[in-house]
Amino acid sequence: MPFACHDCPLRRLDVFEEFSEDEVRFMEGFKAGELEVGPGTPILVEGARSPQLFTVLSGLGLRYKTLEDGRRQVINFVMPGDFLGLQAAVGGEMGHSVEAATDMRLCVFRRSDIWTLFKNHPDRAYDVTWIAATEEHFLGESLASIGQRSAIERIAWGLVQIWTRAGDLDLLKNDTLLFPFRQQDLADTLGLSLVHTNKTLAKLKERGLVAWTDRRLRVLDVEALERMALMDRSEIHRKRPLM
């Protein structure tokens, strides 16, 4: 049974900005429904014009693009709070696909309502832009990682990235993240081969920095990984808007 935005579990998280009562009311009208899907379900397809937008309520997924010959680039891991489908909503077509990796629950909006939002709710429209700009920011980081970092640096970077986001979303239980992805997914994210990813990951495990078995991921020394990846300690955890 769908719940009212007022009771949305995501609202309570510290990473997200508070909603005013007014905004909550508006979002309740904007919300068109909920969608539940199982692992492997495609949610948005590259090149398609989806009539819907989504906010992830729970579950994990992948965004990816495929080249004609089958090579795949994972753009991002999809986590709760992520806003999906904006490209199709404003641009016309999705530049990538999105697929569920676990059971997922999504909040559904109508593409056609997006214009109303811009027209009547400038603050929410601003937030949408905020989200798009932030995503762009993140992709810039990814580009720098894939383009400039070595294999071990990339993996360290990727793990910190995942770990930090998961932490913000309160997804860590017993300091462990239930992580449904395969090493192949990580490899496709970082532009590495599966074999090399596996061997490099093994080094990080030996050094006691990470533990990843049985679909459970634990980062044991975030700071060591950050140093290894030459990450800007300053990557602030700013609060972000939630659609």
Added chain:
Amino acid sequence: MPFACHDCPLRRLDVFEEFSEDEVRFMEGFKAGELEVGPGTPILVEGARSPQLFTVLSGLGLRYKTLEDGRRQVINFVMPGDFLGLQAAVGGEMGHSVEAATDMRLCVFRRSDIWTLFKNHPDRAYDVTWIAATEEHFLGESLASIGQRSAIERIAWGLVQIWTRAGDLDLLKNDTLLFPFRQQDLADTLGLSLVHTNKTLAKLKERGLVAWTDRRLRVLDVEALERMALMDRSEIHRKRPLM
């Protein structure tokens, strides 16, 4: 001497959507001035909160990020029509720097006016979002190139990208583009070393697909390059908004 938006040379290009008289009038109020800079001038700096936004009127530049140890990732080549500084305007800090590569002329907007735009001009706000989403789309393409393509594919991809954009902007004179960048810049864009970029580029020259000397670039066989890069022939040239 600055000119009125009404006479903006970019407006006439086919790639950009038409402005209504109303929009032109608004933009004239939104425009805070013009900026002219020479080659090498930093326009926006990574991590800084710029009080200004820009639309490139003429000239070329680079967007890039630097890692702590000096490695540099070029995010994108900056061309006329590009909107700069949105990340700082909505998010807080720029995720990358922008620097002029030639003389550049920029249209300047005040960051503080952006909210007015959202409040009073939903259509223009929508366009801003459109731009952000499109940029995100493009970065996804880049990610796929750097992550999945081989050196020669990447270079082919990069050249097509530049060539197409330049064509859209009517920057080709005698089928030639005045291209102020160094091979090092292309290398840093594609995540390759300078030496390897040079040698790979040489192959494309030998095959008669490209000519690049003396700061003049000519792509002689776009389609061959597109095939080589496995590019989606469908990458539509949709009209885009201009700020």
Added chain:
DNA sequence: CGATCTTTTGACCCTTGTCAAAAGTTGTGG
């Protein structure tokens, strides 16, 4: 016409990719 950049070349080798097969896991149906 030096001083400074940028582009080319050649030699060498290291990081990462490819192939193939073994070892572990997970899930399913009888």
Added chain:
DNA sequence: CCACAACTTTTGACAAGGGTCAAAAGATCG
């Protein structure tokens, strides 16, 4: 609960694409 099929993770051997170094050859520019 076992057995088998289908995945995923590991390992090892080997190959190669691309990186690094160094220096020569061309441009640029004051």
